[in-house]
Amino acid sequence: MEAIDIVKTSYIKELIAKGIREDGRKANEFRKIEIVSGLIKNAEGSAQVDLGATRVLAGVKLNLDEPMEDTPNQGNLVVSAELLPLASASYETGPPSPDSIELARVVDRGIRHAKCVNLESLFVEEAKAWTVYVDLYVLNYNGNLFDAGSIAAMSALLSTEVPKYEDGKVVREERVSKLKIDNIITSSTFAKVGGKSLLDPTANETNAAYSRVTIATDEKYVRAMQKGMSGGFSAKEIEELIEVAFNNHKEQKDIIKKSQK
Amino acid sequence: MRDMIIPGDMVSDKPLRIANGFIQNGKTYSKVLGVYDAAERTIIPLEGSWMPRLEDSVVGIITEARPKVYIVDLSYFGRALLIPGKYDRYEFQPGDIISALIKNIEGKNTIILEDPKPLEGGTILSIKPKKIPRVIGKKSTMVRQIAEYSGTHIVVGMNGLIWLKDGNIALATEALLKVEREAHLSGLTDTIKNFLEKNKSE
Amino acid sequence: MGSSLNKPELVVDGKRLDGRRFDEIRDLKITAAPLKNADGSAYIEWGNNRILAAVYGPKEATPRHLSDPSKAIIKCRYSMAPFSGLSEHGRSGPNRRAIEISKVIKEVFENVVVLSDFPGSEIDIFIEVLQGDGGTRAAGLTAASVAVASAGIHMRDLVYAVSAGRIDEHIAVDFTMIEDNYSDCDMPIAVAPRNNEILLLQMDGEMTKEQMSEAISMALEAGKKVNVAQRNALKEAYARAGEEKN
Numbered sequence: 098m099e100a101i102d103i104v105k106t107s108y109i110k111e112l113i114a115k116g117i118r119e120d121g122r123k124a125n126e127f128r129k130i131e132i133v134s135g136l137i138k139n140a141e142g143s144a145q146v147d148l149g150a151t152r153v154l155a156g157v158k159l160n161l162d163e164p165m166e167d168t169p170n171q172g173n174l175v176v177s178a179e180l181l182p183l184a185s186a187s188y189e190t191g192p193p194s195p196d197s198i199e200l201a202r203v204v205d206r207g208i209r210h211a212k213c214v215n216l217e218s219l220f221v222e223e224a225k226a227w228t229v230y231v232d233l234y235v236l237n238y239n240g241n242l243f244d245a246g247s248i249a250a251m252s253a254l255l256s257t258e259v260p261k262y263e264d265g266k267v268v269r270e271e272r273v274s275k276l277k278i279d280n281i282i283t284s285s286t287f288a289k290v291g292g293k294s295l296l297d298p299t300a301n302e303t304n305a306a307y308s309r310v311t312i313a314t315d316e317k318y319v320r321a322m323q324k325g326m327s328g329g330f331s332a333k334e335i336e337e338l339i340e341v342a343f344n345n346h347k348e349q350k351d352i353i354k355k356s357q358k
Numbered sequence: 359m360r361d362m363i364i365p366g367d368m369v370s371d372k373p374l375r376i377a378n379g380f381i382q383n384g385k386t387y388s389k390v391l392g393v394y395d396a397a398e399r400t401i402i403p404l405e406g407s408w409m410p411r412l413e414d415s416v417v418g419i420i421t422e423a424r425p426k427v428y429i430v431d432l433s434y435f436g437r438a439l440l441i442p443g444k445y446d447r448y449e450f451q452p453g454d455i456i457s458a459l460i461k462n463i464e465g466k467n468t469i470i471l472e473d474p475k476p477l478e479g480g481t482i483l484s485i486k487p488k489k490i491p492r493v494i495g496k497k498s499t500m501v502r503q504i505a506e507y508s509g510t511h512i513v514v515g516m517n518g519l520i521w522l523k524d525g526n527i528a529l530a531t532e533a534l535l536k537v538e539r540e541a542h543l544s545g546l547t548d549t550i551k552n553f554l555e556k557n558k559s560e
Numbered sequence: 561m562g563s564s565l566n567k568p569e570l571v572v573d574g575k576r577l578d579g580r581r582f583d584e585i586r587d588l589k590i591t592a593a594p595l596k597n598a599d600g601s602a603y604i605e606w607g608n609n610r611i612l613a614a615v616y617g618p619k620e621a622t623p624r625h626l627s628d629p630s631k632a633i634i635k636c637r638y639s640m641a642p643f644s645g646l647s648e649h650g651r652s653g654p655n656r657r658a659i660e661i662s663k664v665i666k667e668v669f670e671n672v673v674v675l676s677d678f679p680g681s682e683i684d685i686f687i688e689v690l691q692g693d694g695g696t697r698a699a700g701l702t703a704a705s706v707a708v709a710s711a712g713i714h715m716r717d718l719v720y721a722v723s724a725g726r727i728d729e730h731i732a733v734d735f736t737m738i739e740d741n742y743s744d745c746d747m748p749i750a751v752a753p754r755n756n757e758i759l760l761l762q763m764d765g766e767m768t769k770e771q772m773s774e775a776i777s778m779a780l781e782a783g784k785k786v787n788v789a790q791r792n793a794l795k796e797a798y799a800r801a802g803e804e805k806n
Contacts, residue, residue, distance in 0.1 A: 100419035100431040101482055101519070103453055108481030121528055137610065137691045140643035150596045156643025158650075182637065183686035184612035185597050190637050193652075200669065209589060230649040232642050234690070237595050237614065269646050360796065364791055365672075365709055366717035366754045380716065387754070389674055389714040391794055404798060405600070405616050406712020407678070435618045435681035466629060466679035488712060538740070542798055 102304055109305040113291040119301055120149075121319065125341050127297045130248065130349065130355035134256040142257025142276065144356065146249040150239035152184075155249035156232045157257045157276075161267050162224040172219020172226035176205035178233040185238035185300075199323070201233065204246045206321035207282045207313030214254060215277035221262055229257070229276070230260065240288075240299040242325070243311045247284045248353060254278055254358050265339075282320055283349040284313035285342035289328060294338060296345075310335070312342040316350075361396075363388045369401060380465035393542075404542065408434055408517045410469050416462045417482065417515030418471075420450045430456070433484060434516045436467025440474055448474060449527055455482065455521055457513050477513060480523030483531055485538045486519035493534060493540040504533045507554035508516055529557055567742045570727045576739065582732035585722060585782045590703060590793035592710045595673050598655040600711025602793065604703035607736060608693035613703035615711040618681035626682075631675035633682050636666035638700055647738070661697045662687075668701060668759045674714035683713060694737040695723045698748045701760070706790050710797065719759060720748035720786040724779035726767060731774045733782040745771075749779045753787050756780055 098106070109119060122128070128149030137143035140156035165173060178201035180188045188194075208214065208231075219227040231253065233246045260270035288298035288306035295302055303309070308328025313321040319339060324330070330338070363369060369379060370386040374532055378390045378401040388394065390403040410416075422429040428440040440458065441447065444539060450456065454476060461472035485493060494501050494514055505512045509525030522530055533550055540546055570577060586607030595601035598614035622629030638661045639684070642650040654662065669685060685708065687700040698721035705719045724733045725746040732739075740746050745765030752759055758776070767775065 100421050100453070101484065104419060104455060104482045111479075117528075119528070137641075137643060138608065139646045139691045139693070143643065152595075156641060156690075158643045158648060160648045174516060177642075177652060181686070181688055182684070183595065183598060183601070183612065183688060186616055186619075228649075230642065232649075232652070234641060234688070236688075237597050239596070267648075269648075290614075362795055364718050364794055365715035366752070378714070387716070389677075390712060390714065391709045403712055405710060406714075407599075435620050435678060467681075 098304060102301075104306065105301050106305040109301050110291050113295075113305070117187075118295065119299065124293060125296045127345065130352050132248065132252050132352065134252050134356050134358070137314050141260065141272065142189055142253045142255075144249050144252035144256060146245050146252065147242060148245040148248070148297065150237060150246045151241060152235075152237040153242065153245045153249040154234040154236055155246070155253035156234065157253045158230045158232075159227045159257070159260060159332055160230065161221065161225055161262065163224050164220070168216070170220050171216040173211060173228040174205070174214050174216065174231070175228060176201045176208065176231045176233070176250065178204070178235070178242075180235045180238070184235045188238070199325070200242050201248055201286045202235065203243055203284075203311055203313075203321065203323045204250050207247060207255070207284055208250060211280045211282040211313070211315045211318075211320040213278055213280045213282055215279050218277040227259065229254070240301075240303045241286050241288045241297050244284050244297060247282065247313065248349060251281055252356050255353065274315060280315050281350050281353060282313050282315050283346050283353070284311050284321075285338070285345045286311040287338050287340065289330065293336065294330075296341065310338060314339075314342050314346050316346065361394055363392055363394050363401065365389055365391065369394045369396075370399075374378060374399060403488055405486065406488055407439070410434070410436075410460055410463055410517070412460055412463065414516040415457060416460065416517045417455065417457050417477070417513055417519040417521050418517070419482070420452050420454045420456065423452055424448060430458070432469065432515070433519055434469070434517055436469060438469040438471055440471045448476075450476070452475070455480070457515065465517050471523070477521045477523070478510070480521055481527065483520045483522060483534060485520055485534060487516070489538045489541040490514060490516055490518060491495070492546065493520070493537050495547060500537060500550065503547070503551055503554065504530055507558050508533070522539060526558070529554065568738065570739055570742060571730060576719040576727075578736065582730050583778050583782060585785055586736070588699075588789050589705055590789050592706050592793040592797035598707070598711075600707045600709070601701065602703040602706035602710065604699050606695065606699040606702070607734075608691060609689070609696055609699045609705050611696065611700050612688045612690060612693035613700060613707040614686045615683065615704070615707045615713065617683035617711070618678040618713065619684075621680060621682035627680045629680050630675065632673065632678035632700065634666050634669050634673065634675075634685065635682060636662045636669065636685040636687070638662045638665060638687040638689070638697065638723050640692055640696070644689050644692045664760050664762065665697065665701050665704065668719055669704070669708065671716045671759050672717050672719050672752060673708065674716060677714045683708075692737070694735045694740040695748070697721070698723050698734075698750070698802045701750055702786055702790060706793050709794055716788055717752040717754045719750055719752050720783055720790055721748055721760060722779050723748040723787055724775040724782075725765065725773060726775070728775070731771055731778055745775075747775060749776065751780060751783055753783070
């Protein structure tokens, strides 16, 4: 951490001790979410999400591949993430960082286990099925990439259209149907600073935190969780946070749905 | 008359030795995005990093305490050193915040500081260095009114780092960021005063 | 390039596929400073190209042994998103082509930036192609130039770029992806507009001496529009700044 981040970190802790967040939000309050979908026409689906000053662009591409051996009648989902060096002074060029891989995997698990993408519908013909590639591009970083990434991925998938397949060839200029989406998932990430769990943490709050948890849910079930950083949570805390996550889900699901024209 | 200028724009068909300009074939061009004040013959940059000058007051963070020298982070690409003299009686730890004056600039980018004052606790806000004169305002009017309304101690460094402690820091921060965003607009002192008036109770 | 297999008709009734004249560039719009964290940034929509450029610096050069005590060093990364093309999912990160483009763009900025004003520092330029449709290096460089200016970094000129080349017997500017794929030559050119000095030129294909001169002068003429878009972006950013909400 830079010297200035260390100063800000101790200030954040001081504030939290007084029950105040740096931007005046309540502990369980999200920042403003704005979604623009369909920004990248070359991609089969796309969405750009602003969560406060955090900005993530998700792009979806469909490749025609051979199905996996154990699931010959369905397609596949691959989620990747890039923390682009233009998004933050602290990001570096080079191979994917552990942080970017964790981000991609956590978003992937939620979407996969909530069965959001109907993988059977991706089957095209014997030995041919679509692989859905979701790429999360972080364009500006101010904390909580997990939730911004989930919203971006979900919105991009909802906007996705399947290219035409004819006489053994993919005709990308023509798109014939909407990608079949069966479920919507969203996540809620909390960072624990000075014994308090803060929803949707900023970069400064993340720097000040010693424990973090992401809870991905659909309407009924918890679908994926990730406890991050070295600190812990009590079982009771986890229960309370799951409750908050379910409440957030309804609100975010509406915002995601509204972004689709 | 002040016109907005872009790098490479000609500001005079005569060779002028002025800051932020360069001369080619007897003519003067701008090196920066800025405004040109023809009457004063000055190019005022709108953006960019801090260019240190002697006696500038700065805010920084001690990053290393070595025998006989402290290394100070001023959020600047060069180095800044604080070298205690024989009669100086101060001692700092890494992480301590100080304000200090520029005593000397050695070589091309090594800053030598003097007269350090410890700033205890609080936090630091970074503002684009080119907006700092607006943050201070004429005879310090701007920073003084922000301090008064928010009840916050504010120390402004010419390097773009601002130290804040106590009072309504969130209000002070919002006001300072508003000055940064609107630095090029006129009537800013009143705009900020209205903003502070409206938001102080919350 | 120059492939005759399945070559589509690129010129119909004396006009190009999208209805443009040969000396006409696609519409372009640049927004200065769209990103919050970067010291300078720009977003360009040029035809169907969508490209973000961002600048960090001047900052302390790392690693330290790479720093030059007499001047700034510039690093540049041009990269294409895996979803940027109309073809299938691409690979992440810069490939050999992207690394070469990064290098030639870096060299352009080493010319126009007043490096000696920032001794010992590093200036990072990042260009991310979010959607590409031909001429991404010209569009990326054009955006990067606005990003560098918006960071307040000292420059001698607001450099721009545009491509020119040949389709059949016609000299033309600003090729789309499909024109680029089947043209006889595509040549990106970067220009310092103050005295029209050419700072980047890459060419492959087939051109006579006369065709080369014609292409270059057509690029310089068409580039005026690019330069105007750059200037407007910077001016608008400062008119707009006051209206922004908290």
